[in-house]
């Protein structure tokens with residue numbers, strides 16, 4: 615089947631407190647978005663790459679990302695809206711591999727492991743994830759006081775890419791959005807529809823760049839990847 619990568623890249627990245635959206639910060643001489651696009655473009659099993667960009671985003675042109683063999687769509691209000699816009703041109707039998715612009719350290723082998731799910735009869739797709747490493751606390755709402763300690767066993771960080779049949783994912787995101795559900799990744803929309811979603815143990819180097827302290831760490835991981 616055809617596999618199309620969809621990159622939501624229309625966020626503002628307010629937690630980074632930078633002078634531009636975080637996907638346009640430079641790591642080892644290339645923007646974060648360019649690292650991410652290149653990783654997906656170079657994967658042998660990915661047929662097409664679609665990027666959702668804020669309408670009128672001046673940085674996108676400035677970095678000549680338009681010269682890459684990708685398709686560009688408008689981003690939306692929430693991440694799920696951006697992903698939905700990206701899915702609109704996909705065919706009935708295509709698979710969508712959704713990957714955050716802010717995760718440039720993704721490794722080819724992790725993408726390949728996730729793509730093996732296409733052959734599964736047990737699940738309707740899946741996601742990369744890593745087990746949590748810290749002890750997890752629940753806080754009493756709107757306080758800084760601990761309510762209790764969560765059982766860490768079986769708790770995972772949901773990463774991207776997330777891989778689903780495009781037809782099912784489109785409907786799941788549309789339903790989730792119309793119900794006003796809190797959809798922070800593709801799997802949460804699929805779970806709400808009752809689909810079985812697999813967890814694939816991925817590399818902890820696949821961080822989502824969020825805070826300034828993540829930048830040198832991502833540069834380190836990118837250097838390792840290409841060494």
Ligand code: C5P
Nearest residue numbers: 622623624625691692693696714715716
């Ligand atoms: O804000 P957060 O880091 O969770 O965003 C995850 C990804 O979704 C980022 O790559 C961001 O650019 C993208 N996004 C988007 N459209 C939005 C909000 C976020 O494409 N409205």
